[in-house]
Amino acid sequence: MTVTAVTTDERALAELQRDHGPALLGFLLGLTYGDRQRAEDLAQETLLRAWQHPEAFEAPYTSMRPWLFTVGRRLAIDARRSRLARPAEIGDSALDGAPDPSDPTESAVAALDVRAAVRELSPEHRAVLVRIYFDGLSVQEAAAELGIPAGTVKSRSHYALRALGRGLPGYSPARTAVARTGR
Template identity: 70%
Template sequence: MNSSSTLRRTSAEELAELQRDHGRALFGFLLGLTHGDAQRAEDLVQETLVRAWQHPEALETAHESMRPWLFTVGRRLAIDARRARLSRPQEVEAEALEHSPAPEDAVAGAVTAIDVRRAVRGLGPEHRDVLVEVYFRDRSVSEAARELGIPAGTVKSRTHYALRALRRGLPGYGRG
């Protein structure tokens, strides 16, 4: 065997020893930092051990235990991973997108508003007044009746016929 493979084996043995001695405690510590996400905690344990392998000088210290160094590296990796996740837009499942409402199209909304205003202006004054009170001023039938000085039944009737006229005057908007 050449010296490089001997060095690698020793390093692998030391790494295995680190895992045996500190892996469970490191995992528990990182599990807390990841709010119980075991997969993420395991990934961070592995990355921490990779860092130990990449920095053999850390293993050659006179410290009694490697645990503080491992915990510090693991904590920093957890913080970096969290920052990286927060800096990216959150991933959304394709299925969730299929069931979410489409965002409002401002142009389409403006065009619809213009079409509705035009259709309402085309109604007779009795029908237009009832729709303005009930739908645009959000008044109840009795409030609209009181405001317009007509019976509640008349408000209901005029509202019905006004909406029917609007449907005819707005082809392509719902039922015809």
Template identity: 70%
Template sequence: MTLSPSLQRTAADALAELQREHGRALFGFLLGLTGGDAQRAEDLVQETLVRAWQHPEALETDHASMRPWLFTVARRLAIDARRARLSRPREVDPQGLEHAPAPVDGVAGAVTAIDVRRALGGLGPEHREVLMQVYFRDRSVAEAARELGIPAGTVKSRTHYALRALRKDLQGYGLGG
């Protein structure tokens, strides 16, 4: 719709008058509908006034006040905006990302498992057997000694040397050197 310059000025004046007369009340009303979100309420006030500008016939009524029409339009816009927001995935608060758990990296876990297997494969069979008994089968030193048929002191020393070799082989994992 194209208005003549004099009608545009009249429409702009009428819109400015609506803003002056009803803007604060409209903002307060929308602030309540948006749960206190001032930015969203301001956007809805502007959208309500745009609707009034798009429908000049609404401005030319003989009603005592435009407020009921404006509040009805604003309420419908707030409802539509809320429905649109609820139909989309929820926005993520950037501050919430700082406290979110890091995503599980399956590739990193697989690489770590490969590195650990390789490091275990590099151990001698007697050191590997001790680690299997103590760490993977969760046996005590005495139980591992009985199972392997060796003294408990030997289980302890082999465990010590096996872990030292693994630390050296897996230095990139922050296990010390």
């Protein structure tokens, strides 16, 4: 009796695949922006869910397609959220173009670029950056030393970093600000 039930489930699943598989794959291709491998994985996972939930076959649907599309869509959303939650993967070739951190020439060139960009800032902005980033003072300490409110220190730091970002290629002020504040 158990063998018959398994055979029936396999037949029902094969029929489901035959009737709705191509449409499901097309739907998932759209959700994955044409990534066929990812769409095929999601289609397999969707059919696995159908196999794991035989009660879905007994539901009063005229067609299983809406159920399959809903499950596939939710799986695609979960997969995308999962990918976005972890850092992007890079290959070894990305490191080939990066400068060697132990190369003193690269460090010297970077230091010269930063110094030139800092000289272009207004004296007020430069003073804040020097206190916070070069002297290592906290916002409160820099504010006390400069005799200005902490909010002004934060504001000047923000606008100074934006100005540096425009003057230094490949510089990301948002990344530096996050690293500095620890948030």
